[in-house]
Amino acid sequence: MAWAVRLDFGVVVRTKFVTAASELGRNALVHGRGGAMTIKEVLQDGREALQLVFEDQGPGIADIEQAMTDGFSTAKSMGLGLGGARRLVNEFLLESVSGRGTKVTVTQWKRR
Amino acid sequence: MEQIPILSLGEFLLVTIQVELHDQLAMRLQEDLTQKLARTHAKGVLIDISALEIVDSFIGRSLAHIASIANIMDSATVLVGMRPAVAITLVELGMSLKGIRTALNVDKGMQLLREATGRARVAPSQS
Numbered sequence: 001m002a003w004a005v006r007l008d009f010g011v012v013v014r015t016k017f018v019t020a021a022s023e024l025g026r027n028a029l030v031h032g033r034g035g036a037m038t039i040k041e042v043l044q045d046g047r048e049a050l051q052l053v054f055e056d057q058g059p060g061i062a063d064i065e066q067a068m069t070d071g072f073s074t075a076k077s078m079g080l081g082l083g084g085a086r087r088l089v090n091e092f093l094l095e096s097v098s099g100r101g102t103k104v105t106v107t108q109w110k111r112r
Numbered sequence: 113m114e115q116i117p118i119l120s121l122g123e124f125l126l127v128t129i130q131v132e133l134h135d136q137l138a139m140r141l142q143e144d145l146t147q148k149l150a151r152t153h154a155k156g157v158l159i160d161i162s163a164l165e166i167v168d169s170f171i172g173r174s175l176a177h178i179a180s181i182a183n184i185m186d187s188a189t190v191l192v193g194m195r196p197a198v199a200i201t202l203v204e205l206g207m208s209l210k211g212i213r214t215a216l217n218v219d220k221g222m223q224l225l226r227e228a229t230g231r232a233r234v235a236p237s238q239s
Contacts, residue, residue, distance in 0.1 A: 015166065015197035019205065022168040070206050084169060084205035 032056025
């Protein structure tokens, strides 16, 4: 949250981004048996962004498209985590190898 | 252990959530509230979330659970004080909290509860 404040994101963008982080963190914990989150400030073509990378060494996601669908869940939840998190951020990248783990990268650009 | 206080206010219960609601705290609140409902026979529950900066799908689901449980225990629930940014985020997340009554602040929430429970009490004599 403090990073998002420092980059001067507005309150709505900040709330969305931190909520997405919460969803992804929970995913890594529940499905990926825990993992690590890296936070980065990115500077590209004079634009600043905040980037979060969630990595776990869990079972991976067999069908990414299905996992991104609202309502799909392997834990008895509502299945809004991945699809919901994607809608809350600017960029969303999901990489997963079955049996090896999952890596989700989300990026929020600062508006100029 | 951390605990969210539940205050009795006339025939209603007031729950003010002032810390970020993590998993265990949410479960604890569900238990505490149901016990208090059984003990006090409160007709309504007001949950104030104005202090919450983040409501993710887990917390949203917990709040919805609490409302359903209270409903089954013959008590109306009103969620008050949701921040605008939280409302926007929840809808985009795909969670519109259907079935939960909401009000903008505690005053309006109390009014809603009085109306809801007032009607419930009058209804049987009309038939």
